[in-house]
Amino acid sequence: MKWYIPYGNPTYFILLAVALIPLMLGLLYGRRFRWYQTLISLFFLILTFGGPNWRTGISLVCYFIYQVALVSAYFHYRRRKDSPNKGWVFVLAVILAILPLVIVKVTPAIEAGRQSIIGFLGISYITFKVVQTIMETRDGYIKDYHPVVFSQFLLFFPTISSGPIDRYRRFVSDYEKVPAQKDYLNLVQTGVRYVFLGFLYKFILAYYFGSILMPRVQFGALMAHGFSWYIVGYMYAYSMDLFFDFAGYSLFAVGISYLMGIKTPMNFNQPFKSKNIKDFWNRWHMTLSFWFRDYIFMRLVFFLMKHKVFKSRITTANVCYIVNMLIMGFWHGETWFYILYGLLHGCALVVNDTWLRYKKKHQERIPHNKFTELLAIFITFNFVCFTFLIFSGFLNTLFFEPGKLR
Amino acid sequence: MDNVKETVLSILNDLTGEDFSDRLDENLYDSALLDSMGTVQLLLDLQDKLGVNAPISEFNRSEWNTPAKIIAKAEALK
Numbered sequence: 001m002k003w004y005i006p007y008g009n010p011t012y013f014i015l016l017a018v019a020l021i022p023l024m025l026g027l028l029y030g031r032r033f034r035w036y037q038t039l040i041s042l043f044f045l046i047l048t049f050g051g052p053n054w055r056t057g058i059s060l061v062c063y064f065i066y067q068v069a070l071v072s073a074y075f076h077y078r079r080r081k082d083s084p085n086k087g088w089v090f091v092l093a094v095i096l097a098i099l100p101l102v103i104v105k106v107t108p109a110i111e112a113g114r115q116s117i118i119g120f121l122g123i124s125y126i127t128f129k130v131v132q133t134i135m136e137t138r139d140g141y142i143k144d145y146h147p148v149v150f151s152q153f154l155l156f157f158p159t160i161s162s163g164p165i166d167r168y169r170r171f172v173s174d175y176e177k178v179p180a181q182k183d184y185l186n187l188v189q190t191g192v193r194y195v196f197l198g199f200l201y202k203f204i205l206a207y208y209f210g211s212i213l214m215p216r217v218q219f220g221a222l223m224a225h226g227f228s229w230y231i232v233g234y235m236y237a238y239s240m241d242l243f244f245d246f247a248g249y250s251l252f253a254v255g256i257s258y259l260m261g262i263k264t265p266m267n268f269n270q271p272f273k274s275k276n277i278k279d280f281w282n283r284w285h286m287t288l289s290f291w292f293r294d295y296i297f298m299r300l301v302f303f304l305m306k307h308k309v310f311k312s313r314i315t316t317a318n319v320c321y322i323v324n325m326l327i328m329g330f331w332h333g334e335t336w337f338y339i340l341y342g343l344l345h346g347c348a349l350v351v352n353d354t355w356l357r358y359k360k361k362h363q364e365r366i367p368h369n370k371f372t373e374l375l376a377i378f379i380t381f382n383f384v385c386f387t388f389l390i391f392s393g394f395l396n397t398l399f400f401e402p403g404k405l406r
Numbered sequence: 407m408d409n410v411k412e413t414v415l416s417i418l419n420d421l422t423g424e425d426f427s428d429r430l431d432e433n434l435y436d437s438a439l440l441d442s443m444g445t446v447q448l449l450l451d452l453q454d455k456l457g458v459n460a461p462i463s464e465f466n467r468s469e470w471n472t473p474a475k476i477i478a479k480a481e482a483l484k
Contacts, residue, residue, distance in 0.1 A: 139461035293442055298462050301446045317443050 003051040005121075006161045007202070007252040012047070019043065020259055024188070027261045032178050037152075037260065044157045049120065056120035063100055063123065064154065067130045068147055070096055071137070075145045078137050090138045097134055101127040109334035122161040124331065126154050128291050133168045135295055142168060149175065156264075158256040162249060164267040164287035174262045184261060191258030194251040202248025210241035221398060231398070235389040242388055243271065246285070271384075275376045276356075277348040280384060288328075297324040317353060322346035332391070341391040348383065410456060410484065414477045417451040430474040435467055448476070458483045 004012045019040040026033045049057035074093045077083060101123055107116035133150070136142045153171045179187060214237045221230035250267035257264035265287050274280035281289040300320045303309075310316045322343070329342020359366050389395065418426050422439040426432060434440040440448070452458040458480050470476055 141461065294462070298442050298446055301443060302449065302462055305446060305450055313443065313447070 003049075003053045004047040006044070006048055006157075007198075007249060015047070016044070016256065020256075024259055027178055027184055028181060030178050030181070032175075032261065041152075041155060041157045045155065045160065048161070055117070059118050059120045063118065063120070063126070064151070066100070067097065067126070067154065068151060071130060071133055071145070071150060072147050074134055075137050075142070078140065079143075079145075085138070090134070093134050093138075094131060097130045098127055105331070106334055125159070125161070125163045125165055128163075128165045128288075129154055129168070132165075132291065132295060135299075136168065144172070156257075156262070158260065158262075159253045159264055162246070162253075164250055164253060164265050165291050166262075166264050166287070170265075171262065179261050187258045187261065187263070191255040194255030194258065198248045198251035198255060200248075201244045201251060206241050206244035206248055209237050210245060213237045214241060218394070221394075222402065231389070231395075234392075234394055235385050238392045238394065239385040239388045242392075243268075272381055273377055274380050274384075275373060276380055277345070277352045277383070280380055281345075281349075284384075292324055292328055296327060297321070300324070314353075314357075318350045321349040321353075325349065335393065335396070337390050337393050337396050341387050344387050344390065348387075410481050411477050413455050414452075414480055415473065417448060417455065418473055418476070420451075421447055426473040430477075431472050433471050434473070435471050445470075452480055456480055456484060 006012065023033055023037055023040070026036070045060075046057070049060050070093065074089075077089060078085065100118055104116045104119040104123055107119075108114060133142060133145075137145070149172055150168070152175060153166070153168055156166070156171070159166065178184075214234065217230050217233035217237055221228055221234055224230055247268040254264050254266055267285055267287055269283040269286065271280055271284035274283055281293075297320050300323060301316060304316045304320065305313070310319065323346075325342045325346030326339065327342070328345070329339040332338035332341065415425070415427055418424070418434075421444050422434070424439065446462075449460050449462065452460060460479070460483055470479060
């Protein structure tokens with residue numbers, strides 16, 4: 001038996017098209033066939049987590065039961081009359097929620113690259129959804145929680161492997177209603193356009209950069225032994241591949257969600273024309289960076305300012321930028337290049353704020369025109385590509401483990 | 407009631423350096439006058455000065471993006 005990476009090959013798309021027709025006809029005529037949606041969700045989950053992958057399937061099932069039990073328990077604790085809402089209960093719930101992910105991330109680092117047996121494709125993305133739900137439950141903002149709807153949210157198959165990361169309340173409001181026919185037709189139109197744009201991104205552009213150009217420059221860089229222009233070539237080829245591959249995947253995930261009447265948020269918004277690094281994070285992997293902004297950065301800022309840990313607002317912001325991006329680095333994996341990647345982006349946010357303050361203060365003296373804007377885009381783009389080069393781990397392979405290059 | 411409005415406007419004035427009393431429907435995020443830091447400061451000031459307890463989750467960029475909406479929220483939560 002075979003298994004299928006979501007959106008990985010033509011067969012997956014054909015199955016998807018066939019399976020979605022009844023659901024789409026229902027939505028068109030004002031009905032959402034929930035049992036049918038559950039049925040095809042299970043089918044596509046089995047395609048990905050079944051067959052030779054059955055072990056990860058079992059991990060997914062155990063993980064899923066664990067998280068639903070955890071969130072249900074915390075929700076009941078919070079919705080009880082006169083819930084004490086203790087801080088430690090909340091912290092414990094969050095720790096329990098991220099524990100499996102931490103084990104999965106740390107295992108390769110301490111066991112010489114061996115993958116943890118409790119891991120499965122997309123564990124991070126489900127964890128983000130769980131933590132978000134716990135935090136909003138703590139704040140009393142999630143008032144209607146239903147384990148079955150929550151399961152639909154966690155296991156929503158179009159976004160199971162790599163996001164985009166939706167929010168519980170947003171998802172539920174779409175899931176529980178049927179869009180008006182006119183709105184649904186617009187959704188279908190946009191969804192189909194996204195899927196075809198995804199084909200262009202993932203199967204043409206990412207294929208060119210990732211499978212044709214990258215191996216060549218990689219080979220050149222390896223042959224050059226040490227620093228060479230090939231590394232610069234690799235940097236750009238890798239960055240383009242990373243973008244078109246991930247943005248292509250995201251377009252599929254969003255496009256298919258739209259066909260199912262769920263407005264999963266977009267993940268990319270022309271990131272390479274960002275004018276500064278903050279602008280970049282508002283355009284690149286947006287659902288992840290907004291998750292970090294809302295559930296780590298802002299909460300940390302809130303905590304530090306409320307308890308007046310630092311005197312100045314600027315220091316508070318800077319500390320939070322670094323912590324926020326370092327956590328993002330650690331989330332990617334426990335290797336020096338992921339952590340350095342996070343640190344560089346944290347520092348870049350600090351530098352960016354400092355520069356913007358300086359610029360505001362000396363408005364009359366610092367020119368602002370079309371040329372400086374282009375320069376800003378150029379600098380941001382190249383900085384970002386450089387951090388992607390670090391992120392790729394290619395330098396690690398090249399300088400420390402050349403034997404690992406195929 | 408007017409007290410809430412005046413307080414919110416004075417908080418926004420402190421945060422952004424601008425007077426919004428005749429621009430109640432201006433989008434604070436589109437014009438980049440308010441960022442994440444400013445938002446947190448806003449929530450803390452609302453807590454301090456009005457006793458309005460708005461958790462960060464409650465805060466939603468599309469529902470809190472103009473002075474008028476912030477005033478309405480603050481009045482509703484008070």
